[in-house]
Amino acid sequence: MxxxxxxxxxxxxxxxxxxxxxxRGQYVDDVQLPGMLHGAILRSPHAHARILSVDTSAAEALPGVKAVITGETLAGLGLAWMPTLSKDVQAVLATDKVRFQGQEVAFVVAEDRYIARDALELIEVDYEPLPSVIDARTALAEAAPVIRDDLDGKKDNHIFDWEAGDRAHTEAIFERAEVRVSQDMLYPRVHPAPLETCGALADFDKVTGKLTVWCPTQAPHAHRTLYAMVAGLPEHKIRVISPDIGGGFGGKVGIYPGYVCAIVGSIVTGKPVKWMEDRSENLMSTAFARDYHMTGEIAATQDGRVQAIRVKVLADHGAFNGTAQPTKFPAGFFHVFSGSYDIETAHCEVTGVYSNKAPGGVAYACSFRITEAVYLVERLMDVLAYELGMDPAELRMKNLLRADQFPYTSPTGWEYDSGDYPRTLALAMEMAGYDKLRAEQAERRANGDRRLMGIGLSFFTEAVGAGPRKHMDILGLGMxxxxxxxxxxxxxxxxxxxxxxxxxxxxxxxxxxxxxxxxxxxxxxxxxxxxxxxxxxxxxxxxxxxxxxxxxxxxxxxxxxxxxxxxxxxxxxxxxxxxxxxxxxxxxxxxxxxxxxxxxxxxxxxxxxxxxxxxxxxxxxxxxxxNPPNLTYPFGAYICVVDVDPDTGQVDVRRFIAVDDCGVRINPMIVEGQIHGGLADGIGMALMQLMAFDEDGNHLGASFMDYLLPTAVECPSWELGETVTPSPHHPIGAKGVGESATVGSPAAVVNAVLDALKPYGIRHADMPLTPSNVWRAIQGRPIRT
Ligand code: MCN
Ligand code: CUM
The missing domain is CATH 3.30.365.10 (Aldehyde oxidase/xanthine dehydrogenase, molybdopterin binding domain)
Incomplete structure (x- = not known):
């Protein structure tokens, strides 16, 4: 090298x-200003409760405390609520109710971190607990408690209905199809979990009227414009500095209540105020990802030509709709769910609902919900292969778009810029020694080997580089x-x-x-x-x-x-x-x-x-x-080989072959690093990660003891390959790659585990395929998500 x-x-x-x-990196928490004060946030212990009263007098009396800010204080400034990236509003500090466990209730500013935290204990909040909605499938039930009664006339937990594709054409194809398969699946709630948590240091200079905010934001300019719009401060008097960031993965796109609190804290005290959240706060309150309940269906011929695909999604958006995506698309880019295949027609319907969980959505290397879309179609392809008794690689080869079809317009109207998919899949199969692997698997099965071998494939196409101004904006800001x-x-x-x-x-x-x-x-x-x-x-x-x-x-x-x-x-x-x-x-x-x-x-x-x-x-x-003329469409073929111990349910990822095509590579070493990270993410989501709640909405995974991050121990030595199909409209022919592996890999891992479990007649099981869930699937018991 x-x-x-x-x-x-x-x-x-x-x-x-x-x-x-x-x-020598400089992260937000490394920045020290003279006279700097420290903030801490009091959070709700309840998933849903009415606030009857907040008494801050004891906290204010604690020596070293400089200010205690509540929802009421902010309401006086017109700042108790802030707009979200999806045209909803989100409470900065709760005034009427708390709507998820960990929601921000009060903000203490003190001389140091310890005093600020101690003061939180002295704030008395009187809550009246309310029934909560934790399972999105119950959110629209008649009896469900209404979470967002702050919204005028709101009588249910419905956020939006949205559809794409051609319903009539799709229905017609389904009616006369030789083969139809349907599968319910959940892409569970997960979290980007960057090693550096979120935080902000705000410094308002009363003399010049200039506000400086150090904050690990992925979008400094968009943040500044939003601060200007919300707080009514002149935009040129706001300076947002994003120093070194210890991982974002989408979790640092939005504006969090703590940022606004630090700013108000600085305005109120006249001193710089720093707020840094801890690990549990990060996992409980910042942008979650996924939480998509999907029912997918495929119509095909007896010999495995896929003709149509349709899907219904119930999307759990948490207590406030803070999803990040171009404004026109409430389900992000989910409607690329026809994937990499030559499919005549497709249709999807997505319904978004509120629940008593943290807001956010989309984040975690998601390409705006393409992660869910790729997982759906790649799982469906394996379900179809299972029903037809076909090899999943052969089924994919048969249906992949051909090189001469590009530029290709998908059934939902996306123009894929360039690709040669069969070449990429063929290379992955050659690198894997696919036929040999299948032969080994057959032999082991024939010999009654206790350890179950599984081979899983996925092929993904992403749409990245948002986006052409005429199609995409975020809150009116063209991209x-x-x-x-x-x-x-x-x-x-x-x-x-x-x-x-x-x-x-x-x-x-x-x-x-x-x-x-x-x-x-x-x-x-x-x-x-x-x-x-x-x-x-x-x-x-x-x-x-x-x-x-x-x-x-x-x-x-x-x-x-x-x-x-x-x-x-x-x-x-x-x-x-x-x-x-x-x-x-x-x-x-x-x-x-x-x-x-x-x-x-x-x-x-x-x-x-x-x-x-x-x-x-x-x-x-x-x-x-x-102003980009189109998105870029990177793609790739992944093959995962696992060994499963049926007695313990333990999955070992033995090999992982990844062939990525992101057009021209600027720095192949960095591209490979991006892919390594994304593949590890895929193993994490497929096998280990879940934001779980009990039925009262108590968070069950608010530390790295429960919310597991994959390490070198769980990851094999990655085997990478590449093909290069330049983007025809990008000046240097490059396509994005930062999320490719996170988008493409979970399906390969899950497909591999289910391939291993095939002798048990198991067609599908939801992530995460933890040892206990694999064991439960083998016993024919329900998976825990
Ligand atoms: N690159 C290249 N050649 C290409 C494509 C990309 O050399 N053909 C390089 C780029 O120049 C850049 C890197 O690869 O240095 C990633 O580029 P790109 O695909 O454009 O993605 P972004 O830089 O926009 O990064 C965002 C993407 C997203 S959305 C998430 S989420 C994610 C990811 O990057 N978060 C990350 N990768 C991450 N990696 C780290 N270490 N930390 C995160 O928080
Ligand atoms: Cu959606 S995670 Mo990245 O796009 O920052």
Whole structure:
């Protein structure tokens, strides 16, 4: 493996590593300001209860306490409720009722963290407990308690009904289909669980009227605009700084009540106020993911041609609809559920409901619900293979879209930009030695081997890089990204972008994009991000949109600089611009390559060493706003091999083969790291993770003792392969990859476990396939979710 610095794309170690491996990263909790105070949040012990009274007098009397803020205090400022990303409202601090266990009730500001926490114990809240809705399937029952009685005239727990596709056509195909299979499945509630929890440091300067907020947000500019809209503060007087982030995975997209409390705390006390949540607070109250109850159906021919697919979803959105996705799509991009297959028609219906659980939704490397969609179709394909007695690989090969069908418009109207799916699946099967694995499995079954071997496949297509302004916005903000590039007189460059790395290595890969386009070393390019005062506007990092959108902006802005450099070079070399040609890093005279100027020489000259032609401004810099023409559609084929112990239900992942196609790879090493992480996520969700509640709404997984994160022990040595199908509309042919493996891998793991359990006649079992759930499935008992 070469790790020397390339001039553009290629493997190189992250520039960030220099500070990260020396412990020199700067996270929100590392930021210390003079006179800084500390906040702590009092949370509800009940899932659903009316608040009768809140008495803060004892807490206020505790020495060291500077302020106690309640819902009532905030109501006086018009800040007790804040808008969510899905046009709902969410309580900042509860005023009328608490609606999930762990909901924010009061905020204490004190001289240090310990006093703040101690003061929480002195706040007396009188609650009247109410019955709660924990299982979404009961949310719409006549007798269900109404959770959102704060909403005018609200008499039930219904949020939205939404459908996509062609119902009539789909029904017609189902009616005459030779084979129909149907399967209920749950994608359980899980949590992104980043190692760094959420927090904020707010500093309001009364003299200048400027508010500075340090916060690990994935979308600094969007946060600033929302603060301006909600608090009525002038946008240019707000500065959001997102320093190093210890993992986001979607959990740091939204604005949390604690952020608003820290800001109000600073305004009230006139001092900087820092609030950091602990692990349990993070798991109980910040953005959950999934929680989709799905019924999927496939119509096919007897020989395994899939013709139609339809699905009904009951979506549990928790107590407030805070789901993050482009505004038009209440179920995110779920309607790509026809997956990677050539299916004539499809239809889906999604109903969203409130429950007494934490709000959020979508988060956890989700590509806006494509995770659920891929899991659904990939599980259904295996269910169909089971019923037809067909090999799941053969069934997939038979139905995959062919290369000559691209660009391909899906039955719900998505235009897949490019792909060669059979090639990718064939490579994965070859790497796995698929036929040999099947032979080994047959032999072991024939020999009555106690340990059960399973082979699971999945094929996924994602839609990432939100998104074209005419189709997508979040609360009215179109999803285009800005970029600015300046080349200093000595030829070193600084790129300013709006996206926000949480561990994806943008400081390296974005420098590589400039390096590739300008022919300089990535070491000579500084990438500035994460500070709204220093960077152009853009919507941030989620939905694997950084490379598709900001990455394209970075390439385009560099090309603009290169064009300016050409005009300068033409003056330097005294030839017409049309007579110049670009070879990496240098403009030279066509047919006379020795006669030329390097980008460094041009940079210096652009500052005045040559007389520039009329209309050429000089200096090498440019700005650009990139509005993507389409999403990018990365894809991949995954094969998982497991061994299951039927006596204990323990699953060992023996091998995992992943062939990903994300178009042109900027830094293959970083891409592989992204895939490794996502595959581990897949094992976590498939085998270990579940946000569980008892029937009263008590959270059963609010620590890493119960909510398990996969480690090297549970993960095999990943076997990665790649194919490269460039995106035709992206300037460098790249597609996003940050969520691919998390999206694609859970189905492969679950399919492998169920393949192992096939001799027991088990067709489906829900995640997580913990030892106890696998054992229960073998005993024919219900799975616990
Ligand atoms: N890349 C590349 N070549 C490509 C595609 C991507 O070299 N063809 C590089 C990119 O330049 C970038 C990284 O791979 O450095 C991921 O790029 P991209 O797919 O554009 O995704 P984003 O940068 O937008 O990251 C977001 C994505 C999401 S949405 C989640 S969730 C997630 C993920 O990234 N959260 C992560 N990966 C994560 N990785 C870490 N370490 N921490 C998180 O919180
Ligand atoms: Cu949906 S998790 Mo990522 O898009 O930040």
């Amino acid at each position: 070469t790790t020397s610095t390339p001039m553009g794309f290629g493997r190189m170690h992250r520039k960030e590593d220099a500070r990260f491996i020396r412990g 285009a990204d800005g970029a600015e590039l300046r080349v200093h007189p000595t030829g070193k460059a600084v790129l300013r972008v709006s996206c926000q790395s949480q561990g994806q290595g943008h400081e390296t890969t974005f420098a590589q994009i400039v390096a590739e386009e300008l022919g300089i070393s990535p070491d000579d390019v500084d990438v500035v991000h994460g500070d709204t005062d220093q960077t152009p506007f853009g919507l941030g990092t989620y939905g694997s949109r950084s490379t598709p959108v900001s990455g394209a902006a970075a390439a385009m802005v560099t090309r603009k600089v290169r064009d300016r450099a050409k005009l300068v070079a033409s003056a330097m070399l005294e030839v017409a611009p049309d007579d110049l040609e670009w070879t990496k890093g240098r403009w030279s005279v066509k047919g006379d390559p020795k006669h030329g100027a390097t980008i460094q020489e041009i940079a210096l000259a652009s500052h005045g060493a040559v007389e520039l032609p009329e209309g050429v401004e000089g200096h090498l810099d440019a700005t650009c706003v990139y």
